[in-house]
Amino acid sequence: MPRADAPPTLDGRTWVITGAGSGMGRALALRMAARGCPVALADWHEEQLEETAAQCAGPVLHRRLDVRDRQGVMAFAADVAQWAPAPIGAVVNNAGVTVAQSVAGASPEDDEWVVDVNFGGVVHGTRAFLPILLDQGSGTIANTSSVFGLIGFPNQSAYCASKHAVRGFTEALRHELRGTGVRATTIHPGGVKTNIVANARYHVDAGGSTDHARAVKEFDRIAQTSPEKAAKTIHEGIQAGKPRIRVGADAVFFDLLVRLAPNRYFDLLERVEALGRRDGHSMRKVRLSRQQGR
Numbered sequence: 001m002p003r004a005d006a007p008p009t010l011d012g013r014t015w016v017i018t019g020a021g022s023g024m025g026r027a028l029a030l031r032m033a034a035r036g037c038p039v040a041l042a043d044w045h046e047e048q049l050e051e052t053a054a055q056c057a058g059p060v061l062h063r064r065l066d067v068r069d070r071q072g073v074m075a076f077a078a079d080v081a082q083w084a085p086a087p088i089g090a091v092v093n094n095a096g097v098t099v100a101q102s103v104a105g106a107s108p109e110d111d112e113w114v115v116d117v118n119f120g121g122v123v124h125g126t127r128a129f130l131p132i133l134l135d136q137g138s139g140t141i142a143n144t145s146s147v148f149g150l151i152g153f154p155n156q157s158a159y160c161a162s163k164h165a166v167r168g169f170t171e172a173l174r175h176e177l178r179g180t181g182v183r184a185t186t187i188h189p190g191g192v193k194t195n196i197v198a199n200a201r202y203h204v205d206a207g208g209s210t211d212h213a214r215a216v217k218e219f220d221r222i223a224q225t226s227p228e229k230a231a232k233t234i235h236e237g238i239q240a241g242k243p244r245i246r247v248g249a250d251a252v253f254f255d256l257l258v259r260l261a262p263n264r265y266f267d268l269l270e271r272v273e274a275l276g277r278r279d280g281h282s283m284r285k286v287r288l289s290r291q292q293g294r
Contacts, residue, residue, distance in 0.1 A: 010037070010089040010090060010140075010239050011037065012037060013086050013087055013088065013139075014037065014038045014040060014084040014086050014087065015028075015032045015037050015040070015088075015089055016040045016080055017029050017042070018041075018043065018065065018092070018093055019043055019095035019144075020041035020042060020052050021048030021051070022048050022052075022194065023194030023227050024194060024227050024230045024231060025052075025092075025094045025095070026055075027228045027231035028092060028235065030055055030056060031231045036058060037086075037089065038059035038060070038084060038085045038086055039056055039059070039061075040061040040063075040079075040080040040083070040084065041056075042065035042067070043065065044065065044066055049062050059085050067095045067117060067120070068116045068117055068120055070124045073124040073128045074124075076128070077129050080129075081132050087136050087138065087139070088129070088136065088139045089138075089139055090141075090238050091129040091133070091139070091142065092143075093121060093122045093126060093141070093144060096117065096118050096144060096146075097114055097118065098156065098158075098159040099114050099158055099203070100155050100204060100205050102155055102203075102204060103157050105204070110203075111157075114162055115165075118162035118163060118165075118166065119162040122143045122144075122166050122170075125143075126143065126173065134180055134182055138181045139182055140238050140241075141184045142185040142186075142238055143185070145163045145164075145170070145186050145188050146159070146163040147251050147255070148160045148163045148164075149164050149167040149188060150188060150255055151254055151257075151265060152266075154266075155206045156206075167186050171184075171186065171243075183243075185242060185245060186243065186244050187234055187237075188244065188246050188255070189248065190247060190250035190251035190253075191224055191250050192225045192230045192248065224249070224250065225250075230247045233247045234247065
C-alpha cells in the first residue's frame with residue numbers, strides 16, 4: 001500500500017515550467033506532455049519557446065516571459081490558473097543564467113543580472129503560484145539551484161550566491177508548508193548539457209582564461225548528463241516527494257565531497273581535475289598508437 005503521506009500522482013496534472021525554451025526545461029516539458037500533462041511554459045527566448053511548444057503533445061500554454069518582471073510573472077500565473085485543464089501538479093522555476101568574472105574585477109550589472117534572474121525569478125515564480133497550490137491543497141514548488149548551491153567556485157561568485165539563495169529560500173519554504181499538502185523541492189543539477197555557458201556573460205574563468213569559445217567546448221566535454229536524463233531524475237524526484245533532487249553523478253559527488261571536506265573540497269577538486277587531464281592525455285596516446293598500428 002502507498003504511504004499515507006505519499007504525494008498524488010503527477011501524471012495528467014498541469015506542469016508549469018520556466019526556462020522551457022531549451023535544455024532541462026524543454027526536456028521536462030516534452031517528458032511531461034508525453035505523459036498526458038498539460039504544460040504551461042515560459043522563456044525569454046520566444047523562438048526557442050515556440051519550438052518547444054510545437055513539439056509538445058496535448059494542451060500547451062506558452063508565454064514569452066522575463067522572470068525578473070514580478071508583474072509579468074503574476075500575470076502569467078493568472079493566465080495559467082484560468083487556462084489549466086487540470087490541477088497544477090508542479091511549478092518548476094528553472095530559468096537561469098551565469099557570468100564568469102572575478103569578485104575584484106566584476107561588472108556589477110552582470111552580477112545583478114544573474115542574481116535577479118536566478119534568485120529573483122524563483123521568488124517571483126514561487127509567490128505567484130503558491131496561493132494557487134495552497135488553495136487546491138496540493139502540488140509542488142520545485143526551484144532549480146545547482147551543485148554551486150552546495151559549494152563555492154572561483155569566478156562564479158554571483159552564480160554561487162544566487163544558487164545558495166535559492167537553496168535557503170526553498171528549504172525555508174519547505175518548513176513553512178508543513179501540513180498544507182503543498183511541497184517544496186530544491187533541484188541541484190550537476191553538469192547538464194545545456195546552453196548556459198554558451199549564453200553566459202563571459203569575462204574570465206577560474207584559470208584566468210578569457211576564451212569563451214574554449215569554455216563552451218570544455219563545459220560540453222565535462223557535462224555528462226543529458227537534458228532528457230535530467231528531466232527523468234527531476235520528474236521522478238518530484239513524484240517521490242523528495243525535498244532535494246541531485247541531478248547527475250557529479251552532483252552526488254559534489255554533495256558528498258563538501259560534507260567530507262568542507263574546508264578543503266576545492267583543493268581536492270583540483271587534484272581530481274589534474275588526474276583527469278593526465279588520464280585523458282594517456283588515453284589519447286593509446287588511441288593514437290592503435291591508429292598508427294603500434
